[in-house]
Amino acid sequence: MSGHVVALCGGVGGAKLAHGLALALPPDELSVIVNTGDDFQHLGLHISPDLDSVMYALAGLSDPVRGWGRRDESWAFMEALGNLNGETWFQLGDKDLAVHVERTWRLSQGASLSEVTAYLCTALGIATRVLPMSDDPVRTRVLTAQGWLDFQDYFVRRRCEPAALDFRFAGDETARAQPQALAALERPDLRAIVICPSNPFVSVEPILAVPGIRRAIRESAAPVVAVTPIIGGKAIKGPAAKMMTELGLEVSGAAIARRYADLIDGFVVDRADPMPEPIEGLTFFDAATLMNTVDDRLQLARAVLQAVDSLRRLHHD
């Protein structure tokens, strides 16, 4: 089976499956569309946390312990900034900073976020096409009892402590989808669209909120498969489970499948979890979705591609 695969993802968990897909597929058969709703300006720098997580994962540079940022990172900048009474609530490693400074500088010279991302990927030896969902700013905001908060204020500074009541993606009415991302979703040879195991509320839905993307996915003839970010009633990392509770949702893959139901043809739950009740028009699969090792990433990618191809056969039969 060949054809082009498009993966949608956010940061850490999603980036791991994106890496697995990059290992399983030739570079020209994969495009990764990345959430930029977490992007923000900090100390004058343009930070793109999810793009960086994806780049670092694909380049083999991710820190395996912290789960974010770069391996073998050092913190001399951060310590010196603290000694200047600068803002230290958002950790910037010395190596990570090189990406932020280079990106910010290139953006200031008029390059688009996609152009900068392509430049950085080439420099880091990444052959897979990594695309921001949009070159225009779309910024996730979280409604809490303390009012609407900017995403990083909620996520990092307040450590997701306030209960999340609602989400908004500022700029999503006027943002244009990144052209290659939209074109990838509309390719006639599209093999599959994969929604990676990322937080649905703040990683995947910002991508879906960019005009044209949800429609392109819905209208695609290719199978659309999502992978659960919830295993055994818990999120592997991040606030997905906490958010589901706060929003009154059951904390399960099935609840996420229902949330994506108008978009997806298949949903992969973890093999340790019970198979959900059937949902019309939706096929459930199970796989080992916990990705501790690089091989886990590759095996999950292969399971997802198998699921995808079985759906394609189903539709063609």
Add this chain to the structure above:
Amino acid sequence: MSGHVVALCGGVGGAKLAHGLALALPPDELSVIVNTGDDFQHLGLHISPDLDSVMYALAGLSDPVRGWGRRDESWAFMEALGNLNGETWFQLGDKDLAVHVERTWRLSQGASLSEVTAYLCTALGIATRVLPMSDDPVRTRVLTAQGWLDFQDYFVRRRCEPAALDFRFAGDETARAQPQALAALERPDLRAIVICPSNPFVSVEPILAVPGIRRAIRESAAPVVAVTPIIGGKAIKGPAAKMMTELGLEVSGAAIARRYADLIDGFVVDRADPMPEPIEGLTFFDAATLMNTVDDRLQLARAVLQAVDSLRRLHHD
């Protein structure tokens, strides 16, 4: 003897005497006016090399071996930037970078360079008043056989290799002197103006080019004393001697004294050098001007203050 001392300086050598003066005087009796002609934008960051050298010297943070930048510096950022094929001709240490990022961010929020400098000095525990010569951009340019070069292009990227034929300080016609700097030079209780052992062409003369500063020095009733940056026909550090040769000047303290003759009342040569031929209206002093240790800085500062006070007695008698 008390009263206010104003020191004019550039980077490394001048910063050492500024430090000596800060050790010799109570904080409220010293203002240091610093060259900003070397300032430049690099990777979107506002770099102020001489302000940083002075701050690091006063805070005891200077690297004692390299002669620039911070002690115990690390280079993870620079290495990572190199791996991104970024510009690495201007070395930015991880700790040093904290100053550049914080400064650039504060300037972008509308703070003046003086305000940012005051903030950084407070954070670094510096009680002495450190003042940029101007909050407006004045940029040193160097005429070479290859045409006019930006200072850092000449100084760092080309390692001062092209022969220097002339200097220009772009913006010097419209720049306003930093108000506290000008006010310090005009204080009625001014004890002395000290021209530190900095490069005359690219450290001191940019300061003198800022409208109002040369006139304020010339009109000051306080003694004006300069300290030689040349010992035994050589510059301790930097291209001063090379420039003097290229400009057809004798490489000596005496030649620098002649260059400053319309401004200064006293000139300190190194005690290892012969006492220059007398110049009318100018008193020569000698002292140990090489500053290898912190105590050397203090001793030279004391010698300079002694020279200053002897000139004052001379004028009052």
